Amino acid sequence: MFSVKQWKEGVRMYGGGNLRKHMGKVLLSVLCVLVLSGCAGSAGQSKEKEEYVIGVVTKSKSSEYWMSVYSGMEKAAKDYGVTVITLSPDSETDDSLQKKMIDDLIAKGVDALAVSPIQSFGADAYLAAAKENGIPVYSYDTRIMSQDIPYIGIDNEKAGRGLAEYMAKALGGNGKVGIISGNLEQSGHASRVKGFSDYIEENTNMEVAFVESGYSNLQMSEKEITRLMEEHPDVKGIFATSAVTALGIMKYMEQHPVVLVTVDAQQDALEAVAEGGIQALAAQSGYEIGYETIQYIIEKRDGEDLPLDKILNVEIITKDNVEEYQIQN
Structure with a gap:
């Protein structure tokens, strides 16, 4: 378990070494391969646009959130007439397999690479390989912690x-x-924890009793929340850094109600807000992130002058405004 003090001292992360050595033996978990071209054009249409391939690597394929990311990418690929190849490990903790998937896409010679990293600081090897092969790298959903890598x-x-x-x-x-967090080696979860705990410390008389990390699925959340609440029976609120974790916690709340807040505007989480199981969520639209990632890559390809990062809007959704949010989105 992380104390707040330990968390603020940081989490050490270690990058990979030579990840290509055994690529022939890697079993890739392929979620989908989207071969999406635009409308048929003339014979003089540019070869670049006909064959522009974006390799996308995600953290997982196990939640509604990631499915919405893929849907956004699919729509953008159709709109811009490009090919998107999407690979995903089964688990958000399988950093080794994710890096092997990245290496495989680099070896295939994709034109651009978009990664939502399992380890934000573990990218040195594949960034070097991509640079050597002239492949631009972009991060989405979770930042690759490198000064020159764009983030959407x-x-x-x-x-x-x-x-x-x-x-x-x-x-x-x-x-x-x-706080029950996903992997703190991922910058997204770490930044959410920092923002939450800093606000509590700076603006309230409240105390963050624990920061428990490494949970991104329903089963682990249900088991761990029972243990944590037995150890901390006076805790009155829980911040789960992902909606899938919050949905697991809800089962415990039927007997031991606490204020529950989370991140991700996936449909099952929005329904939980409407029904009162989750009191508030920060609306991160997976569809928007997916679409904007592909759009940003194409705009960069076409030479547009863009800021390094594309920061998308986040809105706090409660029972009072969830219906309006669902209508608008």
């Missing part, structure tokens, strides 16, 4: 602060809260 996604620290503000109002600015 929300401001995760801002999302954490917004949810902490909601939590403070719900609890009157007093009491203990806990």
Whole structure:
């Protein structure tokens, strides 16, 4: 378990070494291969646009959130007439397989590479390989921690602060809260935790009783929340850094209600907000992230002058505005 002090001291992360050595033996978990071209053109249509291939590597294929990311990418690929190849490990903790998938796409000679990294600081080897092969790399959803790699996604620290503000109002600015996070080696989860805990420390009389990390699925969340609440029975609120984790926690809340807040505007989480199981979520649209990632890559390919990062809007959704949000999105 992480204490707040330990978390603020940082999490050490280690990159990969030579990840190509055994590529012939790698079993790739291929979620989908989207071969999406635009409308048929004349024989004089440019070869570049006909064959432009974007390799996409995600963290997982196990949640509604990631399916919405893929849907956004598919729509953008159709709109821009490009090919998108999407690979995904089964688990958000399988960093080794994810890196082998990245190496495989580099070896295939894709024109661009988009990665949502399992380890934000573990990218040195594949960044070097991509650079050697002239392949631009982009990060989405979760930032690759390198100064010159673009990022497409929300401001995760801002999302954490917004949810902490909601939590403070719900609890009157007093009491203990806990954080159950995904992998803190991923910058998105780490930034959400930082934003949340910083706001609590700076603006309230509340205490973050624990930061428990490494959970991104329903089964682990249900098991761990029972243990954590037995150890911390006075905790009145929980911040889960992903919706899939929050949905697992909800089963515990039927017997031991707490204020529950989370991130990700996937449909099952929005329904939980409407029904009162989740009190607030920071709306990160997977579809928008997917679409904007492909759009950004194409605009860069075409020479547009763009900022290094494309930061997307994040909105705090509660029972009061969830219906309006669903209508608009």
